[in-house]
Amino acid sequence: MTRTPLMAGNWKMNLNHVEATGLVQKLAWTLSDKRHDPARSEVVVLVPFTDIRTVQTLVEGDRLTLGYGAQDVSAHDSGAYTGEVSASMLAKLGCGYVAVGHSERRQYHAEDDALVGAKTRKALAAGITPIVCVGEGLEVRQAGEHVAHTLAQVAGALDGLDAGQVASLVIAYEPVWAIGTGEVATPEDAQEVCAAIRGWVREQHGDETADTVRVLYGGSVKGSNVVEIMAQTDVDGALVGGASLQVEDFSAIARFY
Numbered sequence: 001m002t003r004t005p006l007m008a009g010n011w012k013m014n015l016n017h018v019e020a021t022g023l024v025q026k027l028a029w030t031l032s033d034k035r036h037d038p039a040r041s042e043v044v045v046l047v048p049f050t051d052i053r054t055v056q057t058l059v060e061g062d063r064l065t066l067g068y069g070a071q072d073v074s075a076h077d078s079g080a081y082t083g084e085v086s087a088s089m090l091a092k093l094g095c096g097y098v099a100v101g102h103s104e105r106r107q108y109h110a111e112d113d114a115l116v117g118a119k120t121r122k123a124l125a126a127g128i129t130p131i132v133c134v135g136e137g138l139e140v141r142q143a144g145e146h147v148a149h150t151l152a153q154v155a156g157a158l159d160g161l162d163a164g165q166v167a168s169l170v171i172a173y174e175p176v177w178a179i180g181t182g183e184v185a186t187p188e189d190a191q192e193v194c195a196a197i198r199g200w201v202r203e204q205h206g207d208e209t210a211d212t213v214r215v216l217y218g219g220s221v222k223g224s225n226v227v228e229i230m231a232q233t234d235v236d237g238a239l240v241g242g243a244s245l246q247v248e249d250f251s252a253i254a255r256f257y
């Protein structure tokens, strides 16, 4: 089973509108200049809500081989949920992906597995691929409980989904202690937990689903360390924060092969 690697850039709450436009254009030019092959890695940017419409225009207008999406989605369809953005709103803007349960959402907005699961289901129902983020904090890692902790998050977020739904989504293992810290997990650390996630999927949903679902690693990935991380059997791509704001670095990540 071949899984196309996915390199997703999470811009977080960065860049003004002009900078966002420039970054998408420069990224597309650089990838085309370097003859990037989309069959060897799919490249996606997860942008602030306010940039989605512009990114859609750039991608569709110039037929860029770049996917895009959002960093969060509401667990509700519509109604009195001030400040929230629904999955159908994102789908109308052509979003192909949305991050759910990013550790910054879990930490600063008290998102738990049940809410992450509800968001995951809304994204799937709207035809958007959720990138379900999981991963342990430093204390859990030091206690040696990182695998159990991460699998409990996966089980919580994917609760009630069928095998086809699980096969179609993306799971991103992001140890919290490695996000934005420059502290990258070793390739073996990444492999250990990504393999455990795939093992859990195999147990729950069978071989075909486990061999299809894409499992990413995220946490201080850069052009300089992406190759060794991507060499791991169960790592199918990267969720990239800081480096996704740097055209050269993110292009190098996209062109890891």
Ligand code: PEP
Pocket (backbone or CB within 6 Å): 010, 174, 178, 179, 180, 181, 182, 218, 219, 220, 221, 239, 240, 241, 242, 243
């Ligand atoms: C992230 O935001 O998901 C992330 C992995 O950030 P960074 O690459 O900066 O560690």
